[in-house]
Amino acid sequence: MGFGPPQGRPTVTDDEIAAIMNQSPRVRTLRNMLGATGDALNPLIDLYRPWVTGLDRLPRDGRFLLVGNHTAFGFAEVVLVPYYTRRELGVRVRTLAERALGQMSGLGGDLVAAYGGVVGHPDTARELMRHNETVLVFPGGGREMPKFKGDEYQLKWDGRSGFARVAIESGYPIVPVGLVGSDDVYEPLFGRDSTLGRLSQSIGERLGGPPDMAMPLVRGIGPTLIPRPQRMYLEFGEPISTTAPSRTDHSGWVETVKSTTQQALEQILAALQEIRAGDPYRSLNPLAWARAAQPSEPVTQAG
Structure with a gap:
């Protein structure tokens, strides 16, 4: 999920912008239901003892751009980042999604919209920021999700700096947010540059997809899925200011903000x-969940 440079991308129509900012009664009803469900899930999520820190760093006005990493299946971060942001600040996070996901029709599309998902495009991001919305983007998009052995928690932004450009234009600070754990749910069986890895990429390309979107073979518990x-x-992380120093070259400043964000997220x-x-x-032994350390406690001293 995310967006890259605007060149060559389809524009977002006025009707799409209107639909994003003025959601239908059905979407608003689903949004209220999801909000109530989220509150009810607090004890369940707490039971799994996710290790969460840095919520006190979030700007209190909700006017910021969250920039995160995509994990192998792109699910945990899409759920947990908005969930904890809403729990801390009471704001809804608008996640910039791939166009196909953001344009889904029917109940699926309504659920995406109700959860805050919108078409990932610079025009959409600018409109959301004009309305002071909290926005979440994954600059690597779907290309960051296929994880071969050794790819775990690696950012693959491929020079994408559109998020930095839009944040600078809108005067939005950037908050890097990292998730670790989801890439370890499944173990890749071979590396991208191995014989089987190259074969997998070749097959993916022949099927019409780019080589970097090829899915590796993985295993879960034992030899199973x-x-x-x-x-x-x-x-x-700490908010990153996007306000340029005086007499700063714009394109150079965009690259500086992009690089600063990437380095902060990698750290x-x-x-x-x-x-x-x-x-x-870390392996969530159910018999030990109640004793799992939290950020205020040294993890190595848990138990």
Whole structure:
């Protein structure tokens, strides 16, 4: 989920913008239902003891751009980042989604819209920011999700800086947010540059997709596809100002903000992996959940 440079991308129509900002009664009803469900899920999510830190760093006015990493299946981060932001600030997060997802019709499309998903396009982001909405983007988009062995928690932005450009134009600070844990639910069986990895990419390309979107073979518990229980580690970083110093070249400043954000997110992911490596509860042993350490406690001293 995300958007890249505007060149060559279909424009977002006025009707699409209107639909995003003035949602139908059905979408508003679903949104209220999801909000109530989210509140009811608080005890269940707390039971799984996700390790969450940095919520106190979020700008209190809700006017900021969250920039995150996509994990192998793009699910945990899409749920947990908006969930904890809403729980902390009481605001709805608008997630910039791939065009096909953002334009879904029927109940599926209504659910995406109710949860805050919108078409990932610079024009959409600008309109949301004009209305002071909290926005979430994954600059790597779908290309960041296929994880071969060794690809875990690697950012694949491929020079994408559209998020930085729009944030600068709108005067939006950027909050990097990293998630670790989801890439370990399944274990990739081979590397991208291995013989089987190259074969997988070749097959994906022949089927009409780009090589970097090829899906690797994975395993869960033992040789099965049963997902391995894994604790999630989520950190919201320090806000990054997008206000340019005086007499700064615009294109150079866009690249500076993009690089600063990427480096901050990479540092968050490295720190979370280190925390996870020393956490005796990372595999979510049900008998030990109640003793799992939280950010206010040293993880290595848990239990």
